[in-house]
Amino acid sequence: MSRKKAAKGRSRTSGPTASPKGKDSGKSGRGTAGTECLSNGSVHPSRPSLSNSGEFYDIAFKVMLVGDSGVGKTCLLVRFKDGAFLAGSFISTVGIDFRNKVLSIDGVKVKLQIWDTAGQERFRSVTHAYYRDAHALLLLYDVTNKTSFDNIQAWLTEIHEYAQQDVVLMLLGNKADSAHDRVVKREEGEKLAKEFGVPFMETSAKSGLNVELAFTAVAKELKHRSMKEPSEPKFQLQEYVNKEMKTSGCCRS
Numbered sequence: 001m002s003r004k005k006a007a008k009g010r011s012r013t014s015g016p017t018a019s020p021k022g023k024d025s026g027k028s029g030r031g032t033a034g035t036e037c038l039s040n041g042s043v044h045p046s047r048p049s050l051s052n053s054g055e056f057y058d059i060a061f062k063v064m065l066v067g068d069s070g071v072g073k074t075c076l077l078v079r080f081k082d083g084a085f086l087a088g089s090f091i092s093t094v095g096i097d098f099r100n101k102v103l104s105i106d107g108v109k110v111k112l113q114i115w116d117t118a119g120q121e122r123f124r125s126v127t128h129a130y131y132r133d134a135h136a137l138l139l140l141y142d143v144t145n146k147t148s149f150d151n152i153q154a155w156l157t158e159i160h161e162y163a164q165q166d167v168v169l170m171l172l173g174n175k176a177d178s179a180h181d182r183v184v185k186r187e188e189g190e191k192l193a194k195e196f197g198v199p200f201m202e203t204s205a206k207s208g209l210n211v212e213l214a215f216t217a218v219a220k221e222l223k224h225r226s227m228k229e230p231s232e233p234k235f236q237l238q239e240y241v242n243k244e245m246k247t248s249g250c251c252r253s
């Protein structure tokens with residue numbers, strides 16, 4: 001539905017042509033009446049639109065989950081969307097999928113269309129096509145997997161190559177619940193994020209730690225960017241996250 005509208009407004013290039021296999025992808029046409037495209041590509045209706053799940057929303061954005069295979073992208077999305085954890089055997093994502101969720105941000109209904117990408121190398125060319133359409137990227141590593149952390153720099157290079165220049169980016173160290181298996185300290189994540197000027201926090205799809213916060217923070221940033229009055233101060237994503245964040249450690253809350 002709004003995907004095509006949003007893609008039209010992109011400053012660099014058009015959106016992906018591959019047909020998504022997300023839950024709501026089959027239904028289209030509703031929710032586009034009365035919409036206008038902002039220069040940043042968000043769909044900003046002049047009156048509320050109806051999402052395919054039947055919820056009204058005022059503004060819509062695309063968020064993409066990226067990172068190595070197995071870091072927990074699908075689990076993070078399922079936790080956020082359904083409040084559940086996908087325990088048991090790991091089923092690697094094939095290609096790309098999306099789910100929608102409408103959040104209420106400062107009285108505005110913000111629809112996030114969240115794209116869950118496959119982390120496996122063989123699907124990279126598929127996911128590259130979707131980067132340019134994303135308003136925000138959540139880049140994940142797994143705190144129990146050093147390689148996934150070491151690969152963050154390569155992911156950032158890829159993001160700079162394929163995503164919009166002004167894309168909202170956040171680094172997430174997932175599986176923070178796995179204290180015994182942890183090999184990447186929170187401080188290492190913080191240091192890397194600072195080096196690249198990216199907001200950071202640790203999450204757990206298993207316990208739910210900071211999952212809602214990660215998506216809410218991104219939604220707030222996107223909403224502020226597109227609806228902010230010129231006199232309003234810029235939204236400080238990392239500051240907001242620091243204030244709201246819960247940590248997995250013993251001593252910070």
Ligand SMILES: Nc1nc2c(ncn2[C@@H]2O[C@H](COP(=O)(O)OP(=O)(O)OP(=O)(O)O)[C@@H](O)[C@H]2O)c(=O)[nH]1
Nearest residue numbers: 069070071072073074075092093119175204205206
């Ligand atoms: N302990 C713990 N395990 C997790 C967490 N998130 C995911 N997992 C486990 O990690 C494995 C991989 O999770 P997925 O969400 O499927 O990983 P993915 O990043 O989507 O992987 P691809 O689809 O291959 O890119 C699964 O066995 C999950 O149960 C978490 O926060 N904590």
Ligand SMILES: [Mg+2]
Nearest residue numbers: 073074092093
């Ligand atoms: Mg997956």
